[in-house]
Amino acid sequence: MNASPKIAAPGDVLGTNEEFLSGEGTYEDEGKIYASVVGPVFIDDKELTITVRCKNPPVELQRGDHVIARVIALYDSMVLVEVLMRDGDDRAISSKDTSAVIHVSKIDRRYTDDIKREFRRGDLIRTEIIQVKPSLQLVTNYPHLGVIRGLCIECRSTLQKTNNGLVCSNCGRRETRKMADDYGNVRFRRRGE
Ligand SMILES: [Zn+2]
Numbered sequence: 143m144n145a146s147p148k149i150a151a152p153g154d155v156l157g158t159n160e161e162f163l164s165g166e167g168t169y170e171d172e173g174k175i176y177a178s179v180v181g182p183v184f185i186d187d188k189e190l191t192i193t194v195r196c197k198n199p200p201v202e203l204q205r206g207d208h209v210i211a212r213v214i215a216l217y218d219s220m221v222l223v224e225v226l227m228r229d230g231d232d233r234a235i236s237s238k239d240t241s242a243v244i245h246v247s248k249i250d251r252r253y254t255d256d257i258k259r260e261f262r263r264g265d266l267i268r269t270e271i272i273q274v275k276p277s278l279q280l281v282t283n284y285p286h287l288g289v290i291r292g293l294c295i296e297c298r299s300t301l302q303k304t305n306n307g308l309v310c311s312n313c314g315r316r317e318t319r320k321m322a323d324d325y326g327n328v329r330f331r332r333r334g335e
Pocket of ligand 1: 294295296297298299310311312313314
Protein backbone atom coordinates (compact mmCIF):
# COMPACT_ATOMS: atom_id res chain seq x y z
CA MET A 143 0.00 0.00 0.00
CA ASN A 144 1.65 3.23 -1.17
CA ALA A 145 -0.15 5.46 1.33
CA SER A 146 1.44 3.80 4.41
CA PRO A 147 3.09 6.41 6.62
CA LYS A 148 6.73 5.67 7.36
CA ILE A 149 6.29 6.71 10.97
CA ALA A 150 2.90 6.01 12.47
CA ALA A 151 1.19 7.42 15.55
CA PRO A 152 -1.57 5.77 17.60
CA GLY A 153 -4.85 5.83 15.71
CA ASP A 154 -3.30 6.20 12.25
CA VAL A 155 -5.01 3.92 9.72
CA LEU A 156 -2.40 1.57 8.24
CA GLY A 157 -4.61 -0.53 5.97
CA THR A 158 -7.46 -2.98 6.02
CA ASN A 159 -7.70 -6.55 7.24
CA GLU A 160 -8.19 -7.65 3.64
CA GLU A 161 -4.68 -6.41 2.83
CA PHE A 162 -2.79 -7.29 6.01
CA LEU A 163 -2.77 -9.16 9.28
CA SER A 164 -2.58 -6.96 12.36
CA GLY A 165 0.87 -7.44 13.96
CA GLU A 166 2.78 -6.04 16.93
CA GLY A 167 2.11 -2.36 17.61
CA THR A 168 -1.20 -2.38 15.74
CA TYR A 169 -4.83 -3.19 16.40
CA GLU A 170 -7.81 -4.03 14.27
CA ASP A 171 -11.22 -2.41 14.50
CA GLU A 172 -14.12 -2.91 12.11
CA GLY A 173 -11.89 -4.11 9.27
CA LYS A 174 -9.28 -1.38 9.54
CA ILE A 175 -5.81 -1.78 11.03
CA TYR A 176 -4.55 1.09 13.22
CA ALA A 177 -1.20 1.88 14.84
CA SER A 178 -1.21 1.52 18.64
CA VAL A 179 2.29 2.98 19.19
CA VAL A 180 4.56 5.60 17.65
CA GLY A 181 7.18 4.08 15.38
CA PRO A 182 8.21 2.99 11.91
CA VAL A 183 5.79 0.84 9.93
CA PHE A 184 6.99 -2.52 8.60
CA ILE A 185 5.18 -4.71 6.13
CA ASP A 186 6.10 -8.38 5.86
CA ASP A 187 5.32 -9.20 2.22
CA LYS A 188 5.39 -12.96 2.75
CA GLU A 189 3.20 -13.07 5.83
CA LEU A 190 1.26 -9.96 4.78
CA THR A 191 1.60 -8.74 8.34
CA ILE A 192 1.84 -5.06 9.23
CA THR A 193 3.68 -4.01 12.40
CA VAL A 194 4.76 -0.79 14.09
CA ARG A 195 7.94 -1.14 16.14
CA CYS A 196 9.03 0.95 19.06
CA LYS A 197 12.77 0.67 19.55
CA ASN A 198 13.24 2.65 22.75
CA PRO A 199 13.21 0.74 26.07
CA PRO A 200 9.74 0.17 27.45
CA VAL A 201 8.36 2.28 30.30
CA GLU A 202 6.82 1.15 33.57
CA LEU A 203 3.49 2.79 34.22
CA GLN A 204 3.18 4.73 37.47
CA ARG A 205 0.47 6.38 39.48
CA GLY A 206 -0.04 9.96 38.25
CA ASP A 207 1.08 9.22 34.68
CA HIS A 208 -1.06 10.56 31.87
CA VAL A 209 -1.62 7.81 29.34
CA ILE A 210 -3.31 7.51 25.95
CA ALA A 211 -5.78 4.65 25.81
CA ARG A 212 -8.33 3.19 23.44
CA VAL A 213 -11.88 2.41 24.53
CA ILE A 214 -12.57 -1.33 24.24
CA ALA A 215 -15.98 -1.77 25.87
CA LEU A 216 -18.64 0.15 27.80
CA TYR A 217 -20.51 -1.24 30.78
CA ASP A 218 -23.13 0.34 33.07
CA SER A 219 -20.64 1.28 35.77
CA MET A 220 -17.26 1.30 34.03
CA VAL A 221 -15.31 1.65 30.81
CA LEU A 222 -12.77 -0.97 29.76
CA VAL A 223 -9.77 0.48 27.88
CA GLU A 224 -6.41 -0.58 26.53
CA VAL A 225 -3.48 1.64 27.48
CA LEU A 226 -1.40 2.39 24.37
CA MET A 227 1.34 4.78 25.50
CA ARG A 228 2.32 7.42 28.00
CA ASP A 229 1.20 10.88 26.87
CA GLY A 230 4.07 12.65 25.10
CA ASP A 231 6.21 9.52 25.13
CA ASP A 232 6.93 7.33 22.11
CA ARG A 233 8.17 4.29 24.00
CA ALA A 234 6.27 1.05 24.32
CA ILE A 235 4.70 0.10 27.64
CA SER A 236 6.39 -2.79 29.42
CA SER A 237 3.41 -4.04 31.35
CA LYS A 238 2.00 -7.06 29.59
CA ASP A 239 -1.45 -6.39 30.84
CA THR A 240 -2.47 -3.00 29.49
CA SER A 241 -6.16 -3.46 30.23
CA ALA A 242 -7.52 -0.79 32.54
CA VAL A 243 -10.85 0.46 33.82
CA ILE A 244 -12.41 3.86 34.47
CA HIS A 245 -15.20 3.77 37.00
CA VAL A 246 -18.31 5.73 36.03
CA SER A 247 -17.83 8.07 39.02
CA LYS A 248 -14.32 8.97 37.78
CA ILE A 249 -15.27 9.99 34.24
CA ASP A 250 -16.21 13.58 34.98
CA ARG A 251 -16.58 15.91 37.96
CA ARG A 252 -20.28 16.13 37.27
CA TYR A 253 -22.53 13.10 37.67
CA THR A 254 -22.40 10.75 34.68
CA ASP A 255 -25.86 9.53 33.81
CA ASP A 256 -25.10 7.56 30.65
CA ILE A 257 -21.60 6.30 29.84
CA LYS A 258 -22.49 6.13 26.13
CA ARG A 259 -22.70 9.92 26.04
CA GLU A 260 -19.10 10.20 27.31
CA PHE A 261 -17.16 7.47 25.51
CA ARG A 262 -17.61 5.07 22.61
CA ARG A 263 -15.71 2.01 21.52
CA GLY A 264 -12.64 2.88 19.46
CA ASP A 265 -12.23 6.42 20.87
CA LEU A 266 -8.73 7.53 21.84
CA ILE A 267 -8.65 9.09 25.29
CA ARG A 268 -6.13 10.78 27.59
CA THR A 269 -6.40 9.51 31.17
CA GLU A 270 -4.55 9.65 34.47
CA ILE A 271 -3.48 6.54 36.36
CA ILE A 272 -4.74 6.44 39.96
CA GLN A 273 -3.79 2.83 40.65
CA VAL A 274 -1.33 0.42 39.03
CA LYS A 275 -1.67 -2.69 41.21
CA PRO A 276 -3.45 -5.03 41.53
CA SER A 277 -5.35 -3.61 38.58
CA LEU A 278 -4.85 -0.57 36.40
CA GLN A 279 -7.41 2.13 37.29
CA LEU A 280 -7.76 5.38 35.37
CA VAL A 281 -9.70 8.65 35.66
CA THR A 282 -10.74 11.39 33.22
CA ASN A 283 -12.31 13.82 35.72
CA TYR A 284 -10.12 16.83 34.82
CA PRO A 285 -10.49 19.21 31.85
CA HIS A 286 -7.27 18.03 30.16
CA LEU A 287 -8.45 14.40 30.34
CA GLY A 288 -11.04 12.70 28.14
CA VAL A 289 -11.54 11.89 24.49
CA ILE A 290 -8.87 13.26 22.12
CA ARG A 291 -10.13 11.53 18.98
CA GLY A 292 -13.69 10.21 18.78
CA LEU A 293 -15.09 7.99 16.06
CA CYS A 294 -18.60 8.29 14.60
CA ILE A 295 -20.66 5.31 15.76
CA GLU A 296 -22.29 5.04 12.31
CA CYS A 297 -19.39 5.31 9.87
CA ARG A 298 -16.26 5.27 12.10
CA SER A 299 -14.95 8.56 10.68
CA THR A 300 -13.28 11.10 12.99
CA LEU A 301 -15.59 13.48 14.85
CA GLN A 302 -14.72 17.17 14.41
CA LYS A 303 -15.15 19.66 17.25
CA THR A 304 -17.41 22.54 16.18
CA ASN A 305 -19.25 25.37 17.95
CA ASN A 306 -22.25 23.04 17.99
CA GLY A 307 -20.39 20.11 19.52
CA LEU A 308 -18.93 17.07 17.81
CA VAL A 309 -19.95 16.43 14.20
CA CYS A 310 -18.90 13.50 11.98
CA SER A 311 -16.60 14.68 9.19
CA ASN A 312 -18.16 12.15 6.82
CA CYS A 313 -21.87 11.65 7.51
CA GLY A 314 -22.68 14.74 9.59
CA ARG A 315 -23.94 12.81 12.60
CA ARG A 316 -23.81 14.75 15.90
CA GLU A 317 -22.42 13.05 18.99
CA THR A 318 -21.37 13.90 22.53
CA ARG A 319 -18.22 12.96 24.46
CA LYS A 320 -16.34 13.77 27.63
CA MET A 321 -13.73 15.66 25.62
CA ALA A 322 -10.24 16.65 26.64
CA ASP A 323 -9.73 20.43 26.48
CA ASP A 324 -7.45 20.05 23.44
CA TYR A 325 -9.71 17.73 21.44
CA GLY A 326 -8.79 17.96 17.76
CA ASN A 327 -5.45 19.64 18.48
CA VAL A 328 -3.50 16.70 19.85
CA ARG A 329 -0.25 16.01 18.04
CA PHE A 330 1.60 12.84 18.87
CA ARG A 331 5.31 13.37 19.05
CA ARG A 332 6.96 11.31 16.35
CA ARG A 333 10.50 10.06 16.43
CA GLY A 334 12.88 12.49 14.73
CA GLU A 335 10.66 15.54 15.05
ZN1 LIG B 1 -20.29 9.37 10.48
